[in-house]
Amino acid sequence: MAEIIVVTSGKGGVGKTTTSASVACGLARRGKKVAVIDFDIGLRNLDLIMGCERRVVYDFVNVIQGDCTLKQALIKDKRIDSLFVLAASQTRDKEALSMEGVRKVFDELIADGFEYIICDSPAGIEKGAHLAMYYADRAIVVVNPEVSSVRDSDRILGLLSSKTQKAEKGDGKVQEHLLLTRYSPRRVATGEMMSVGDVKEILGLDVIGVIPESPDVLSASNAGTPVILNEQSDVSKAYEDSVARLLGDTLPLRFLDEPKKGFLARMFGG
Amino acid sequence: MGLLAFFRRAQPTANVAKERLRIIVAQERTTRGGPDYLPTLRRELLEVIRKYINVDPDAVQMNLEKEDGHEVLEFTVALPEKSKA
Ligand SMILES: Nc1ncnc2c1ncn2[C@@H]1O[C@H](COP(=O)(O)OP(=O)(O)OP(=O)(O)O)[C@@H](O)[C@H]1O
Ligand SMILES: [Mg+2]
Numbered sequence: 001m002a003e004i005i006v007v008t009s010g011k012g013g014v015g016k017t018t019t020s021a022s023v024a025c026g027l028a029r030r031g032k033k034v035a036v037i038d039f040d041i042g043l044r045n046l047d048l049i050m051g052c053e054r055r056v057v058y059d060f061v062n063v064i065q066g067d068c069t070l071k072q073a074l075i076k077d078k079r080i081d082s083l084f085v086l087a088a089s090q091t092r093d094k095e096a097l098s099m100e101g102v103r104k105v106f107d108e109l110i111a112d113g114f115e116y117i118i119c120d121s122p123a124g125i126e127k128g129a130h131l132a133m134y135y136a137d138r139a140i141v142v143v144n145p146e147v148s149s150v151r152d153s154d155r156i157l158g159l160l161s162s163k164t165q166k167a168e169k170g171d172g173k174v175q176e177h178l179l180l181t182r183y184s185p186r187r188v189a190t191g192e193m194m195s196v197g198d199v200k201e202i203l204g205l206d207v208i209g210v211i212p213e214s215p216d217v218l219s220a221s222n223a224g225t226p227v228i229l230n231e232q233s234d235v236s237k238a239y240e241d242s243v244a245r246l247l248g249d250t251l252p253l254r255f256l257d258e259p260k261k262g263f264l265a266r267m268f269g270g
Numbered sequence: 271m272g273l274l275a276f277f278r279r280a281q282p283t284a285n286v287a288k289e290r291l292r293i294i295v296a297q298e299r300t301t302r303g304g305p306d307y308l309p310t311l312r313r314e315l316l317e318v319i320r321k322y323i324n325v326d327p328d329a330v331q332m333n334l335e336k337e338d339g340h341e342v343l344e345f346t347v348a349l350p351e352k353s354k355a
Contacts, residue, residue, distance in 0.1 A: 034308025147287050154295045158302045202295055231343045 004117045006136040007247075011265030012123030014144045015181040018122050018217055019239075020120035021049045022161065022228035023140065026243030028083035032115045035074065037105075038088035039132035040122040041097060050077065051224025061089035064101030070108050084114075106135055112262040125159060135165050138175040140208065144182045145194040153178075154203055177208035179242060184213045185258040189218045196256060209242025211235055212255045279322075297331070304334040319347060
């Protein structure tokens with residue numbers, strides 16, 4: 001049974017693409033056949049984060065418009081055998097994606113044996129975001145511990161429960177998960193930042209992962225290596241845990257407390 | 271954290287954020303999925319009420335309850351401590 005997972009948020013720049021890339025890698029490294037699709041038409045970015053930008057020949061819109069086959073457009077990852085990327089087109093015509101077109105691509109992927117289809121949603125609540133979530137079985141709602149992000153994710157939760165195929169057909173419910181990212185345990189400890197508990201309480205949703213704020217994310221995107229592949233990094237471990245939970249494991253949340261520092265480090269250190 | 275930062279700590283405002291979100295999210299949820307005229311209805315109702323009572327914009331709360339088969343639209347107007355007409 002294939003699963004379609006949308007990574008969405010409402011607010012822009014919260015970490016959807018970073019999360020899509022790492023979750024897709026994490027699943028594929030566990031042997032799953034995974035396609036990760038960039039729905040951000042006009043603002044292609046997933047290719048850069050995945051490090052395959054120079055291998056994009058055809059894109060999602062090309063497939064839908066019949067300019068090429070799906071096989072021609074899928075970019076096979078060089079690191080993980082069972083991972084494929086479908087790039088967004090750089091066309092400015094947002095109408096280029098259609099509901100039927102998206103369905104056809106999904107059906108073909110599923111027929112081809114893909115087990116997970118990860119949809120990297122654009123920001124906002126317009127057409128692109130709607131299409132990215134429409135056929136989803138599950139949703140990872142990416143949120144930063146900050147007021148506008150939390151409010152926007154609640155709007156997205158509203159859309160997930162009304163504007164998806166499952167909701168419209170009364171065919172069950174999109175399974176929703178919260179992924180808190182750019183989390184700073186130090187700032188939570190000093191009361192400057194809302195905690196996981198706070199956000200969870202406001203949104204009333206189960207938390208599938210807490211990803212710490214870290215410079216490793218920038219270095220990973222600089223290099224075109226999804227951050228989950230940097231195994232030294234806490235960010236990688238936190239994404240690994242999230243992927244395990246997605247697959248049904250029960251694991252305690254990690255990296256919620258600031259690393260203990262000595263007195264001198266606290267007074268003078270970074 | 272450096273020496274300077276130690277003395278110039280940012281304000282602990284997380285609890286303020288949480289409280290504000292709790293209220294606005296609850297408010298937005300109550301009218302979600304309801305008819306599009308709800309925000310306008312709320313605004314016009316507030317205008318009428320304010321002809322008689324000096325209430326804050328957030329004194330009018332609207333709640334749309336869906337119970338099996340029927341919907342109940344509920345308005346709550348919190349009156350000020352001592353109403354100045
Ligand atoms: N855990 C993290 N720590 C530090 N920086 C992060 C973290 N996660 C994401 N970022 C940074 O935040 C920025 C936005 O990330 P990303 O592109 O994944 O967000 P997005 O939600 O896909 O944005 P958009 O809405 O524009 O598509 C990037 O610069 C990224 O490096
Ligand atoms: Mg993005």
